[in-house]
Amino acid sequence: MIKVSKYKHNIIGDIMKNVSIWSEEIDKSKVNSLDTDLDVDVAIVGGGITGLSVAYYLSDIGYNICLLESKEIGEGITSRTTGKITYLQEDLLLKIKDIYNEDVAKKYYESQKEAIKELNRIILENSISCDLKKSDSYIFAENKKDIKKIKELKELLERFGEKIESVYSLPDDTKVKYGIKGNGTYVFNVIKYLKELRKAIEDKIKIYERTKVENIIKDDGEYVLKTKNNEVKARKVIICTHYPFFLFPYLMPLKCSLEKSYVALYKTNSDIEYNAITICKPTISIRYVEGKRARYKLVLAKSHNVNFNNDDKDHFAKISSIKKRPDYLWSNIDVITKDYMPYVGKIDDNLYLATGYNTWGMTNGTLAGLIIKDLIIDKRSEYIELFNPKRSSNMSTFIKYPLYMFNSAYSFGTSKLIKNKSWYSKSVEFKKIKGCNVGIYTDDKGVKHIVKNKCPHLGCSLIFNEVEHTWDCPCHASRFDIDGKVINGPSNYDIHFDE
DSSP, X not given: OOOOOXXXXXXXXXXXXXXXXXXXXXXXXXXXXXXXXXXXXXXXXXXXXXXXXXXXXXXXXXXXXXXXOSSSTTOSGGGGSOOEEOSOOTTHHHHHHHHSOHHHHHHHHHHHHHHHHHHHHHHHHTTOOSOOEEOOEEEEESSXXXXXXXHHHHHHHHHTXXXXXXXXXXXXXXXXXXXXXXXXXXXXXXXXXXXXXXXHHXXXXXXXXXXXXXXXXXXXXXXXXXXXXXXXEEEEEEEOOSSOTTOGGGTGGGTEEEEEEEEEEEEEOOOOOOEEEESXXXXXXXXXXXXXXXXXXXXXXXXXXXXXXXXXXXXXXXXXXXXXXOSEEEEEEEEEETTSSOEEEEEETTEXXXXXXXXXXXXXXXXXXXXXXXXXXXXXXXXTTTTOTTOOOOHHHHTHHHHHHHHHHHHHHHHHHOOSOTTOOTXXXXXXXXXXXXXXXEOTTSOEEEEESSOTTTOOOOEEETTTTEEEOTTTOOEEOTTSOEEESSOOSOOBOOO
16 A cells, blocks of 8 residues: 655755756756747747647748747746656546547547657657656556446456556555556656757757747737747747646636646665556556666655645645655646646637646647647648547536636635635745735745735735745646746746835
8 A cells, every 4th residue: 555644744944855856957058048029930839848849740841930938948847747658547538438438538548659659759760868768557546446447447448459457566566456557658757858859850940948928919810929028920829838828718717727746756776667646536646767866766646626725835744755755846737627638729720729638748748749730731630629629518528617617716715815824834924015915935044035925817815835935826826936936827927026
């Protein structure tokens, strides 16, 4: 049985890295930022695995293309992933089958298998060194009540032609109530992959980092992308950001929820290789990671809807082992769509979207590149309709609209009513200065970091994360650093406070 610690720890100030291990691979020494106006055929917004995959697939079609990334390539949500490449994705296939039918579930399964092949092909053809390893995937039950669901998933996969093995323990001899094993799956270092993918295309595509797109305007059939100091005119725009903050008419808050999870890495001498995940919530996800100085066991746990239960200090404490402190510790946010399939495709004339990967961004981010290329060159693809962002709702998905509205309203209301959370230390306080509501964090050196306590996206009050030292929005998961610089959207603006 795999257990997450039930004990609270004072983990703040311990010697560990509160950043993703993948982020150590990001090269910040050579950054090419946009410093002039541009006129291009295609503008790609976002430089994670989706943006780079789209750029890779479009790099040989003869278009004048630019890619704009607000930070460094891969530094956003992609750098916080677990880096699994698998079709064994919790109970997603069962959920899709229940919402639609078995044929739709099979098509989604086939899309993931194709993405796995594509990633391997790209890595092989471009001689990319990214710690790619074959890694058998396991789905397991922590509770007896989940056994039936795993057996149902096994039967479904076998009908799809997959060879699935029943197990009662994981490769490290951890006993489970019941589990299944699939092969033909992998793990890798996604940032190493993106660095090499960039090298393969940078002589064909203009790539600009630290270039934040603040607005997109449609003007006489073209699009104008506005950055702080420049404009980019484009005939086609592809939005590959984690949470598309430009698309108010598309009403993303009513079409998805946001899930937060917590990741810990521990040094290990084990040479075992496998990856595993529970069939149901609460999620426990495992894999092994090759670091620069050691090998680590990665454990993800404590997943929850961002609108509720926002005591990050407690979540981080519970994922930390009582016997051994983690060497790395970070959190991640995933977009969960109403029918558990991504939104990838055309949403307006010459405007394309790719988001909503339901925690499985390595396969779906790659697949998005293929789909969008097919759309742009007017080629038929069997996955275009499957992932169409405008796909119609049936009753089981339609009823989620009021639920998402309630969740957002609840988090908005509680964020305004209860600012001083019970779990805060004395280092966190809230005041009104010059008529402005502010949040204040006093660091270990006594320096006060003051920010506006209001998310620029839709006005929710912010929560301070004392472990990662970020200001987080409990409504739609915008994140800001200790001094108010935006880290992740949907907010596109900082919350600096000038006294």
